[in-house]
Amino acid sequence: MTSEPPRPVCRRSLLSGGLAFGLLLLLPVTGRASPAERAQAHVAQLSRELLALINSGLPEASLYGEFERLLARHADMPAVAAATLGPPWRNATAQQRERFVAAYQAYLARRYGRQFRDFQQSRLAITRVRDAGNAGVLVETRLSQPGRSDIAVDWQVSERSGQPRVVNLIVEGISMLANERAEIGTMLEAQRGSIDGLIQALRARA
Amino acid sequence: MSQLRLPRAIALVVALAMALSACARSPDPASLTFDPYEPQNRQVHAFNLEVDRRAWGPTARAYGRTVPEPVRTGLSNLRANWRLPHQTVQYGLQGRPALAGRSALRFIVNTTFGVGGVFDPATAGGVELRYTNIDETLHVWGVREGAYVVAPFGGPGTERDWTGWVLDLALDPVNLVLPTAGLQALFGVGTLDLANERYILDPALETILYESADGYTALRISYLQAMRARLQDGTDLDLLEDIYDF
Numbered sequence: 001m002t003s004e005p006p007r008p009v010c011r012r013s014l015l016s017g018g019l020a021f022g023l024l025l026l027l028p029v030t031g032r033a034s035p036a037e038r039a040q041a042h043v044a045q046l047s048r049e050l051l052a053l054i055n056s057g058l059p060e061a062s063l064y065g066e067f068e069r070l071l072a073r074h075a076d077m078p079a080v081a082a083a084t085l086g087p088p089w090r091n092a093t094a095q096q097r098e099r100f101v102a103a104y105q106a107y108l109a110r111r112y113g114r115q116f117r118d119f120q121q122s123r124l125a126i127t128r129v130r131d132a133g134n135a136g137v138l139v140e141t142r143l144s145q146p147g148r149s150d151i152a153v154d155w156q157v158s159e160r161s162g163q164p165r166v167v168n169l170i171v172e173g174i175s176m177l178a179n180e181r182a183e184i185g186t187m188l189e190a191q192r193g194s195i196d197g198l199i200q201a202l203r204a205r206a
Numbered sequence: 207m208s209q210l211r212l213p214r215a216i217a218l219v220v221a222l223a224m225a226l227s228a229c230a231r232s233p234d235p236a237s238l239t240f241d242p243y244e245p246q247n248r249q250v251h252a253f254n255l256e257v258d259r260r261a262w263g264p265t266a267r268a269y270g271r272t273v274p275e276p277v278r279t280g281l282s283n284l285r286a287n288w289r290l291p292h293q294t295v296q297y298g299l300q301g302r303p304a305l306a307g308r309s310a311l312r313f314i315v316n317t318t319f320g321v322g323g324v325f326d327p328a329t330a331g332g333v334e335l336r337y338t339n340i341d342e343t344l345h346v347w348g349v350r351e352g353a354y355v356v357a358p359f360g361g362p363g364t365e366r367d368w369t370g371w372v373l374d375l376a377l378d379p380v381n382l383v384l385p386t387a388g389l390q391a392l393f394g395v396g397t398l399d400l401a402n403e404r405y406i407l408d409p410a411l412e413t414i415l416y417e418s419a420d421g422y423t424a425l426r427i428s429y430l431q432a433m434r435a436r437l438q439d440g441t442d443l444d445l446l447e448d449i450y451d452f
Binding site for chain 1: 238275276278279406408409410413417418419420423424427428431432433434435436440441443445446447448449450451452
């Protein structure tokens, strides 16, 4: 076993390193984080809360409620609901919109919360963060579970509401927004375009 | 025997390539609604759903619940390992020598140190699996995916995907080289691998197929998005929508 002799410290690299550090200190403290960094921090925080909830062992009834509160805190639910409903949102009254957001949120919490029991003991690691311009920032994570292939879970985060909030979830390339738009569209059609009917139908599934 | 199979396979390639050139063309390659065969597809989907509800789903769940996870994973590893020679060739045809090399290396390491491929020391050593097939080769060559096609017993696919599936079977070097007994064993292991896949995906499939207002559309949308994301190694940023603008 031979070990490499210690390399002499290169004076120039030390100098430029010191220079870079000095420049870093000159940056204003506020506004140092970019939208991408804020989006990443947001996803790190919400995934900690999400995994804690999944592993909490709470009974299903209270699990859905907790998940719904987590959604409301970390996602821009009124905007997600509007984008899901599409053009009919514009013709809805303020009161209909409010009831639709509430019903949609509860429906989502149950539809996706039902799958939580299969994700116990999983881990989530942020793998890449990409800026998508007007669409926001895509924070890519890998969900790993013992004995299974990793699952790619991408969080689309936007600051349009004033704070970083999740606006779409993309699992293995499958956009939740695209799927729910089709689902809600089918339900609305079954109600012959009645928003009140749709709200009733969503409540029945929540 | 195996020398005789090759010309037949080439004839098949030519015939299918001609069929592919007649593929239905979607106006928008990112479309999730282009489905010219929808009436027929819906009938086949209803049939597949019955098969899944009565036989395949319960079988897969029984397999998942009775056979321990390490055994199921070992068998799935084994199946995946013996797809690698074919995938090495495909990466070559796609003009991706690094991925071809990685597949070949995986095959050598897992066949020897992984006892024929039951274990996966290659992944532990940092040579991870990246799946490919002829559907991807055709995609790399610029062939469009064509229309959405639901196959009886097979589930969702596209014209290109199903063409690739037939070609994968016909051109897999393992199929041409392995003795019949080996191929039969591989077929059995492949069936168990599919059952394991169905079991692992059970919660997601239950939601998509049985808890949706329109399970047919939900499956089509999910399949098309997942297939396209896989072919480009992740979510396409250009497809992200500005949800505040509609």
